[in-house]
Amino acid sequence: MIGYIVRRLLSISVTFVVVSILVFVMMHAIPGGPFDATEMPVSEAVRAKIMAQYGLDQPLYMQYLKYMWGVLHFDFGVPFQSPGETVIELLSRAWIPSLVLGGAGVLIGAPLGIILGLCAALNRNSWIDYLASALATLGLTIPVFVISMLLILVFAVWLGWLPASGWGSPESWILPIIAYAAIPLATYARYTRSAMLDTLNKPFVTVLRAKGLSERDVIFKHVLRNSAIPMVTVFLPMFIGTATGSIFVEAMFRVPGLGAYFVSSIESRDYPLEMALVLIITLMFCVAYFLADIAYALLNPRIRLGGK
Amino acid sequence: MPLVEIENLSVSFSSPDGQVQAVRDVSLTLEHGQSLGIVGESGSGKSVSLMALLRLLPTQSATVRATKLRLDGVDMLTCPKNELAGVRGKVASLIFQDPMASFDPLFKIADQLTETVLAHFDVSKSEAEQRVLSMLNRVEMPDPNRVMSSYPHQLSGGMLQRAMIAMALICEPKILIADEPTTALDVTVQAQILQLIGDLQQETGMGLIMITHDLGVVAETVNDIVVMYGGKVMEQTTVFDLFEAPRHPYAQALLASIPGQVAGKRKLREIPGQAPNPLAPPAGCPFHFRCEKADAKCVEQMPVLQRFGPNHATACLKVMS
């Protein structure tokens, strides 16, 4: 088990480094730079001074190593578009609306989705199964900005109950969170249902019933635990994915979150900010996959104890 | 009162392609302490009949009809759900083909066996574990203490099937239903498991139903036989009569097609054609289009099970005349 953890840690660290190199190289490979003549009409001498100030005149690998050395000390540099603060300061300010929106969306959508999926699987071919399948299909096929527009139209424009956009008061949070919760609700419901049905169709479930276990024990002691294995491995990374991926919803409801900075950092070639965002999201995914691997191993004796 | 009474049992499944008629009008009985083999190929309805008896078929897709479906006097058709759990495992136990798939991979063998005891008896956990250990010894499990603390993936197929038999018998059921219990095992282990099942039946006096496609298995283990084909009973007799004087053309052909009965490389007697389509079973005898003896009557008319003597019944128009 310790060997397994060490191996997973190593492979995740390698992933992290490879992603950081790839992103760094790709970022610089795109034609154009932050201080091009079109962006900043200044003399060549001044441009060279600015480039030197930000270290952009050095070879790429030096820039990378320097940046990563800083990252190791939690120094992500200074954003080009807002030089008055560090990247960390900017992110900690913009992070909050995104975190509230993404977190609340997942915390509402995921449990509801899991419950819906469970009910659907346990009452196969009943009305609740059909309802769950319909909701899941709608949630997955209708783009989130269409859902957002519908919500704005109904609750803000027609009924006038809630504000259409902004992030000032708590009532302005409600619509974006509902819109965003639709995605995890649909995916979690779908995945839970299929993981449960997968387990329910296994021969050992028939054996459990045949030996006289009550249906409650069959489901709660055995089926749920077996279904949990594929569920945690998918849900943990998915959780991070949804908690960070609210760009569209933020744009629709004009939430001043990370999404806006992410887009503008790419547009304006704000290397330090762009890199910091990618690294943080990658790190979160890496941690999520690592936790998922550990959970998988803890739940599965075949991994925990090694094979025959 | 017989241990098992099945009368006019029919089972169909709804599928995207229509109704699959898996079992058609099957009747059979088993007295206490007796052994019965149900022989048939895949799709003959042999497993489905017994799953229907224990009400283990999925309620959403399976339709079960019967004039009588009794297990040790309990009417399984009307038995309420919460009482069914008390019958399963206590009155009748099942073992299946693939021992690896029969255990929950996440629990130790000890947990899965004690759980069975605790489901039926009001005893302490340590008392239940004691029973498990002595049962494992009874099925001649090598190193039972190690087996108890093992997970399924740590044991061989043969050991798991022994553990499965122990789990099936731990609540001293009145009948053991074994559904292809040796098909997934290695040849040398197969013979050991069959002998073990036979021994345990003798010792405990329980009834035994052996569901199999393998005539060799029934020749070794049971006294009575039901031959099924296309969801119907073709022949019902003692194992001795079946091997000595099979009456139904299907039973005859089946016995003749077994490879390796005589010395020398030779071609086998084959049964031409394929099993009938369960979505649209033929109107007449299900075997008619593979049968050498069939004529126009067999195509139209469904033969009924006809008695010949006290221990032999056959469903064939050609045998009657």
Added chain:
Amino acid sequence: MNNALELRGLNKSFYKKQGGLGLFGSNLVEHRAVDDVSIKIPERKIVGLVGESGSGKSTVGLMAMRLLEPSDGAIILNGTDITKLSSDELKPHRAQMQIIFQDSYSSLNPMMTLWEIVAEPFVIHKMHDTKTRRAKANELLEIVGLGGMFANRYPHELSGGQRQRVSIAHALALKPKVLIADEPTSALDVSVKAQVINLLHDLSDEMGLSILFISHELSVVRSLVDEIVVMHRGRIVEHAETEQIFQNAQHPYTQSLLDSIPVLNPKLRKRRSFRSQEDIAAEIPKLPLAQFTSQSNPKMAQIAHGHLVEAIPMEGASS
């Protein structure tokens, strides 16, 4: 007699990690899945390779096809050593030898009709035009008993036995000399099993096919093959003509396999005693060194013409 296929001293080792962190590969343990296996398949003959799960019999079949690289040993197909050929050099030889498996369903492309499946080898080897391909495919389907309307059907419309016939037709397309059949009848129902066994019979008799028939079913092997090779834990323990094995088996493992065949007569039911692994090891025959096929590396002793048994060499022991 010429050998269509000869396997000479095949070995296959797998390495398993044992204990520790397993990071540095220092504690790898060798596991010999196949240990010094030599088999000759004479032209037009069927050789049965018999053993239980884990005996290494399927690994031998895969190595013969070069689907798995042997750790050591040689594969000689129609007199040509194909052990070290590159995949380009191997291609013309590949047509000479084909393999079929137990699970025929997963090896048939569900999107293709039967004639397309059977004609696929022609496409791969760029042979014939479409019309000829189709005609030849129909001919092959006819041979395996799936003539007429079957050509345009899809695999999911077939029963297990019919699918196995399609994979046999597919394997026959390039007129191979050798067929490796890995448990082709084990998943089939009793009433169709005989059909497939008889088909293999005819192919060997009428088309001159040489077959390596890998199986755990001794009763099937008895009616089909000319010689039997018994494998146990990666090694050959006995090799003789079929009836010689059935009537005069010398190795304790072969005997325990034979003892476990069910007796098809309920009147002859009897209690059996079973050999443990220790019993088998203790009962391996001890024979004088002169009887061994190789005096320098004694493993197999010849006890009669063409009857080889794994034995322990004894100085001065009487046979």
